[in-house]
Amino acid sequence: MILGISGDEAVALAAKQCNVDVVAAYPITPQTIIVEKFSEYVANGETQAEYVRVESEHSAMSACVGASARGARTFTATSSQGLMLMHEILYVASGMRLPIVMANVNRAISSPINIHADHADSMAVRDSGWIQLSCVDAQEAYDTTIMAFKIAEETLLPVMVLLDGFVISHTLQNVSTLSDEQILNFIGNERKSENILDPENPKTFGAMVLPDYYSEIKMQQIEAMDESKKVIENTFKEFGDLTGRRYPLVESYKTDDAEHILLCMGSAFGTAKVVVDDMRAEGKKVGVSRVKCYRPFAGNEVREAIKNAKSVGVADRVAPFGSYPPLYLDTKASCDGINLKSFVYGLGGRDVNKDTIKEVFDRLEKGVDEMFVGVRE
Amino acid sequence: MMYEIRFHGRGGQGAVTAAALLCRAGFLAGKKGVQAFPLFGAERRGAPVKAFARIDDEEIVLASQIYEPDYVFVFEEWLIEYAIEGLKKDGWMIINTKKKPEDFDLDCKIATTDATGIALSNNLKVAGFPVINSSILGAFPKVCEEIKLEHITQAIKNYWPGDIGKNNAHACEQAFNATEVKE
Amino acid sequence: MNAGGFNPNLKGLSQQEDLLLPGHRLCAGCSASIVVRQVLKAVRGPTIVVNATGCLEVATTIYPYTSWALPWIHSAFENVAATASGVVAAERAFERKKSEPKSDVIAFGGDGGTYDIGFQALSGALERYDDFLYVLYDNEAYMNTGIQRSGSTPKYAWTTTTPVGSVEAGKMEYKKPIDLIVAAHDIPYVATASPAYWRDLIVKARKGIEVDGPAFLHAISTCDRGWRHDTSDTIEIARLAVETCYFPLFEVENGEFKLTGRSRAIAKRPELKKPVSEFLKPQGRFSHILKNQSMLEEVQENVDRYWERIKKLCGE
Ligand SMILES: Cc1ncc(C[n+]2csc(CCOP(=O)(O)OP(=O)(O)O)c2C)c(N)n1
Ligand code: SF4
Ligand SMILES: [Mg+2]
Numbered sequence: 001m002i003l004g005i006s007g008d009e010a011v012a013l014a015a016k017q018c019n020v021d022v023v024a025a026y027p028i029t030p031q032t033i034i035v036e037k038f039s040e041y042v043a044n045g046e047t048q049a050e051y052v053r054v055e056s057e058h059s060a061m062s063a064c065v066g067a068s069a070r071g072a073r074t075f076t077a078t079s080s081q082g083l084m085l086m087h088e089i090l091y092v093a094s095g096m097r098l099p100i101v102m103a104n105v106n107r108a109i110s111s112p113i114n115i116h117a118d119h120a121d122s123m124a125v126r127d128s129g130w131i132q133l134s135c136v137d138a139q140e141a142y143d144t145t146i147m148a149f150k151i152a153e154e155t156l157l158p159v160m161v162l163l164d165g166f167v168i169s170h171t172l173q174n175v176s177t178l179s180d181e182q183i184l185n186f187i188g189n190e191r192k193s194e195n196i197l198d199p200e201n202p203k204t205f206g207a208m209v210l211p212d213y214y215s216e217i218k219m220q221q222i223e224a225m226d227e228s229k230k231v232i233e234n235t236f237k238e239f240g241d242l243t244g245r246r247y248p249l250v251e252s253y254k255t256d257d258a259e260h261i262l263l264c265m266g267s268a269f270g271t272a273k274v275v276v277d278d279m280r281a282e283g284k285k286v287g288v289s290r291v292k293c294y295r296p297f298a299g300n301e302v303r304e305a306i307k308n309a310k311s312v313g314v315a316d317r318v319a320p321f322g323s324y325p326p327l328y329l330d331t332k333a334s335c336d337g338i339n340l341k342s343f344v345y346g347l348g349g350r351d352v353n354k355d356t357i358k359e360v361f362d363r364l365e366k367g368v369d370e371m372f373v374g375v376r377e
Numbered sequence: 378m379m380y381e382i383r384f385h386g387r388g389g390q391g392a393v394t395a396a397a398l399l400c401r402a403g404f405l406a407g408k409k410g411v412q413a414f415p416l417f418g419a420e421r422r423g424a425p426v427k428a429f430a431r432i433d434d435e436e437i438v439l440a441s442q443i444y445e446p447d448y449v450f451v452f453e454e455w456l457i458e459y460a461i462e463g464l465k466k467d468g469w470m471i472i473n474t475k476k477k478p479e480d481f482d483l484d485c486k487i488a489t490t491d492a493t494g495i496a497l498s499n500n501l502k503v504a505g506f507p508v509i510n511s512s513i514l515g516a517f518p519k520v521c522e523e524i525k526l527e528h529i530t531q532a533i534k535n536y537w538p539g540d541i542g543k544n545n546a547h548a549c550e551q552a553f554n555a556t557e558v559k560e
Numbered sequence: 561m562n563a564g565g566f567n568p569n570l571k572g573l574s575q576q577e578d579l580l581l582p583g584h585r586l587c588a589g590c591s592a593s594i595v596v597r598q599v600l601k602a603v604r605g606p607t608i609v610v611n612a613t614g615c616l617e618v619a620t621t622i623y624p625y626t627s628w629a630l631p632w633i634h635s636a637f638e639n640v641a642a643t644a645s646g647v648v649a650a651e652r653a654f655e656r657k658k659s660e661p662k663s664d665v666i667a668f669g670g671d672g673g674t675y676d677i678g679f680q681a682l683s684g685a686l687e688r689y690d691d692f693l694y695v696l697y698d699n700e701a702y703m704n705t706g707i708q709r710s711g712s713t714p715k716y717a718w719t720t721t722t723p724v725g726s727v728e729a730g731k732m733e734y735k736k737p738i739d740l741i742v743a744a745h746d747i748p749y750v751a752t753a754s755p756a757y758w759r760d761l762i763v764k765a766r767k768g769i770e771v772d773g774p775a776f777l778h779a780i781s782t783c784d785r786g787w788r789h790d791t792s793d794t795i796e797i798a799r800l801a802v803e804t805c806y807f808p809l810f811e812v813e814n815g816e817f818k819l820t821g822r823s824r825a826i827a828k829r830p831e832l833k834k835p836v837s838e839f840l841k842p843q844g845r846f847s848h849i850l851k852n853q854s855m856l857e858e859v860q861e862n863v864d865r866y867w868e869r870i871k872k873l874c875g876e
Contacts, residue, residue: 004401004411026677027708027721029417035708036720043725053709053721055676056638081613081636110636112623113613115417137440167440171414172400270438353441389785418622423588504844505790 001177007138007168008033010175011077011103011161014145016047017183018101019190021072024052024063029115030165031079031105057082061089068098069205071196073149076100079165080107083121087128090158094129095221096205097195099152099159102130103145106266106317107165108348116349117165119265119317123326129221131159131228132295136269138163138173143245146178147235150187154235155228156195157221162294164267166349178243186242229296249298251290252305254280258287260364261309263302265291265327266317268345268352275357286361291327299334311339311367313360317346320371345373379410379433380523381443385460386452388424389503391510394536395450396428398514399524401532403432406524410437425456432523448521450513452492461485469520473513478559490516490556499548511545515552526553563766566602568759573601577629584620584627589791591781591798592616594755595697596668599777600630602765606663608647609633612640612673615704615783616697638677640669641685641694648690664769665692672702675711675736686745686774693768693775696738699783707786711736715862716855718845719786729848729855734862740873742776743812749775751811751820755782756799760809760821767811780807788844800839803832805867810874817873827876836863 005013012034015023025035041047050067054060060076068074078086083104093100104122108114122132131151135141141163148159163169178186197205209217233249240246253273255261262272272288279286289305291298306312312335316325320342324332328342343360346352356374363370382399386392393415400413410433415426429443449460451472460470461483469486475494478487492512501508511533518526530546537545579600586593592615600607609632611617617634620627635643644667654660669678674696682694701719702708708721714735718724722731743750748771753761761779768775780801784791801807802822809823819827826832836859840846849855 002404004397004404027702027705029705032705032708032720036706036723039721040723040725043723043728045725045727055679055711057677058638085638111634113618113634137438164440166414166417170417171412171440172397173412173437174404174409267440270440273438351442353444354439424585504784504788505792 002174003177004172005138005175006033006170006172007135007141007163008105008170009037010138010142011145011163012037012041013177014142015075015101016041016049017178017180018075018146018149018187019073019180019184020047020049020075021191022050022052022064022067022074023076024054024060024067024074025076025078026054026057026060026082028057028079028082030107030169031077031082031103033169034077034103034105057085058089061086061093064100065089065093065096065098068093068100069096069197071191071193071198073191074098074100075102077103077105079105080109080115080121083125084109087125090125090128090130092206093158097156097221097224099149099156099191099193101145101148101152101159101161103141103161103163105163105165105169114348115165117167117267117317118347118349119162120319122160122162123318126295126326129157129225130295131155131157131225131232132162133159133232134162134265134290134292134294135168136267136290137168138171139175139245140247141168142175142177143239143243143247146183146187147239150235151228151232153188153191153193154231155224157224157228162266167267182242186239225296229293229298232293247292248301249293250301250305251292253288255287255289255305255309257285259285259310260361261286261306261312262288262315262357262360263290263306263312263327263331264288264315265294268315268317268357271352271354272357275354275361278354279358279361284361284365297330297334299330302331303335303338306335307338309338311341311364313341313343313364315343315345315360317352318344319347320344341369342371343373344371350374379431379437380448380521381446382430382432382448382450383443383446383460384428384430384450384452385456386426386428386450388426389506390452391508392426392450392452393428395510395514396430398510398529398532398536399430399517400432401536402514402524402528403430405528405531408432408434408523410435412437416442425459448517452509452513457481457483471513471516471520473509478557486520486558486560488516488520488556488558490552492552495548495551495555499544499551501545501548512548512552515549516556518553519556519558526550563763563770566763566766568601568762573762576601579603579629580620581627581629583625585622586615586619587783587785587791589784589794590615591755591783591794592697592699594794595695595761595779595781598755598758598761599666599695599765601762602769604664604766604769606661608663608665610640610644610647610665610667612667612669612678613637613704614670614673615699616668616670618704637673639681640667640673640678642681643667644692644694645685645688645690648692666769667692667694669694669696670703671696671698671700671712672710675738682742683745686742686747686776689747689773691773693765693777695765696776696778697781698778699781699786700735701783701786703783703786712738716846716849716859718848724848737866739776739778739812746815747774747776748772748814749812750778751776752778752780752807752809754780754798754802754807754809756795756802757809757821764811786845789842793842797839797842800834804834804836804839804863806836806839806863808867808870810870817870817875819871819874819876824876827871827874836860
């Protein structure tokens with residue numbers, strides 16, 4: 001069925017269709033539509049899920065940890081300040097290997113307060129042990145939320161689905177949905193896990209681990225994250241077979257013969273494709289790639305995508321303080337020998353429009369090494 | 378062919394919903410690409426707001442704001458100076474006003490309809506304010522052949538089930554009939 | 561009632577300069593700005609304002625503008641009391657080290673920032689006995705993010721996270737009795753107020769500023785957007801909240817409860833008490849209650865029970 005819905009609505013619908021047991025969430029712009037939609041489902045008896053209307057995000061993530069440890073298929077959603085407030089518990093969730101799925105609607109962080117899209121929030125928690133999958137539109141947010149449950153439950157790692165505030169969360173578009181049955185066949189009717197709080201089989205969660213074991217436990221988590229890439233790829237493939245919508249770890253557009261490539265994340269990809277077409281019409285060989293699978297970082301795939309270009313502009317939507325921004329650093333670490341330039345655009349919702357993207361390509365062509373795009377003097 | 382539409386209203390008048398309704402109407406008209414999105418500040422009721430819609434036969438990948446619209450909707454006359462910005466040379470401005478298109482001296486095509494009057498006569502009010510989005514949309518099929526009146530009224534009825542939808546759809550039809558145009 | 565000779569009257573107040581300036585972007589008819597302007601009429605000297613995230617904060621400080629003619633800080637949503645504690649600590653340090661006179665500190669928090677996410681920080685600051693006036697402007701939901709329920713939302717009220725659906729009709733839980741909880745911290749001053757009774761509110765604010773140690777002022781703050789009422793009904797609804805005993809006016813001075821103003825008059829002459837339906841009627845968020853006799857009766861019973869409880873505490 002095709003529905004005209006926003007990114008947030010798509011995420012809420014997907015979570016409901018995934019037969020979640022527990023949702024614990026706290027409202028924050030631009031995530032709010034998700035919690036409001038879910039409240040409607042609950043009020044109208046459209047879901048059997050327990051919805052905990054917590055009093056803060058710290059409690060939201062804490063309640064998710066409790067629910068997930070008890071074996072519940074668990075979902076939450078947040079943004080910006082909320083993600084910051086959860087920070088402590090994000091590590092608890094991943095350290096306990098709890099397959100929680102969270103939508104993070106990307107928004108800038110205070111101060112100054114701003115409610116619009118940039119990637120500072122999810123980037124700030126990129127090393128908290130959560131898988132991070134980025135989306136370009138509402139359709140992908142819907143699809144990725146569904147896949148996230150399967151990935152989380154197979155890897156025992158929590159998964160964060162990233163969608164740009166307003167640009168995706170509040171934009172209405174056609175979203176092709178699946179039936180509940182299709183989804184549950186794909187991800188499994190309910191969560192199967194032995195690693196839970198079970199009175200029949202008592203286990204200890206969150207024990208004190210001293211120096212004699214801490215490293216080994218972290219190694220297990222690190223390995224799980226590395227290995228998750230296979231699971232993610234397989235899940236994307238199976239989903240593609242089911243729906244025809246194929247998501248690679250790194251998606252590229254007209255990069256094969258491109259001299260200059262833009263590497264980006266999130267909603268900017270769509271606009272960049274239009275610019276690539278425009279510029280190619282003028283005879284310029286340009287292309288664009290975007291990282292869908294940011295954690296674990298799809299480094300080999302990034303390298304493959306950009307290796308033949310003369311220069312590559314890596315565009316971050318994060319203010320870097322005293323170093324380079326994160327997507328650039330990750331790319332740099334995986335792409336030795338490739339000519340990379342770091343760009344920063346779209347902070348606090350500054351529109352990433354065709355001009356912004358063109359400016360990046362222009363600087364690449366001219367070899368101008370200037371990081372900030374679209375910022376007044 | 379992609380059409381870009383921009384809405385200029387004040388918080389509480391329903392500009393954001395208007396964009397969403399037009400996008401739903403586009404879908405009913407069989408368009409593959411429809412997109413509607415608001416531009417939020419920290420505005421409360423009464424402050425100027427903008428909303429955007431795109432309609433295309435193909436899927437839409439653009440994810441930026443609209444700078445050179447083909448159509449602009451103006452919910453109150455004083456917003457004209459904002460609405461005209463970037464409007465394409467042969468673009469249409471749809472104005473909520475009691476006046477006639479001839480009364481405006483603007484460098485664009487003009488359509489006028491008294492959406493406020495029609496909304497009030499149909500008792501479409503929230504917290505005492507007229508909600509004019511359903512009415513003003515009635516002018517659109519007069520100036521854009523891609524979307525028919527029935528697509529818009531159907532979108533309205535789907536959005537507000539029951540009597541509310543019927544009243545809004547009725548207002549939309551009235552506004553359609555009352556629309557005057559000047560190319 | 562009086563606060564050390566402080567005796568506000570209309571003429572004096574109208575000549576006094578406003579410290580929350582016009583041009584802010586709160587909705588027309590929003591009580592929050594009225595509450596703030598009334599509180600600021602009670603300022604006695606150098607004063608610093610701390611604000612939690614919420615409508616008031618967002619709509620009064622849209623860069624590059626500000627409506628505040630006082631030093632003002634916003635840090636985040638959940639920590640207004642802790643932030644105020646920090647300001648107060650600096651005041652104490654400067655007093656000790658540099659003999660600087662202390663400024664007064666007033667914190668403004670919405671109900672979300674007070675009952676819910678900020679409650680821990682509030683309780684901590686009260687327990688530490690930090691000397692500031694905390695003003696809760698209570699519009700009974702998260703308005704800034706678009707009307708979601710809070711711990712303050714009354715039972716059965718519609719919000720976007722407690723929609724009126726086929727199996728649940730509005731919020732299913734009660735409003736948290738925040739004043740009693742705050743009073744249980746044994747702080748020197750706790751009071752409730754309504755902007756419809758401006759003199760009562762201003763005097764209470766002044767008392768809260770003057771006491772040594774924490775003070776808590778809980779003002780009911782109508783919200784036309786979230787309560788779904790006509791903008792012209794603002795003060796009328798703020799008055800009905802008191803006249804129906806939905807929101808009794810009282811104060812707790814060093815542990816002693818006392819009804820004030822209109823609420824005291826109603827306690828003396830119960831025939832003045834209006835049915836709660838009069839408070840509910842102009843508000844769209846309660847429209848489903850008015851159509852359901854048993855719900856309405858339950859709401860009335862809850863109001864009566866709370867009113868009896870407060871009266872008893874106040875020795876009436
Ligand atoms: C940690 C965190 N979570 C969520 C938010 C989003 N948020 C901003 S204001 C607000 C609600 C404010 O409600 P209230 O305190 O009642 O003030 P009001 O807006 O109603 O005046 C929310 C949920 C935030 N800013 N920070
Ligand atoms: S939404 Fe409510 S609280 Fe916020 S500014 Fe408007 S009336 Fe005031
Ligand atoms: Mg509130």
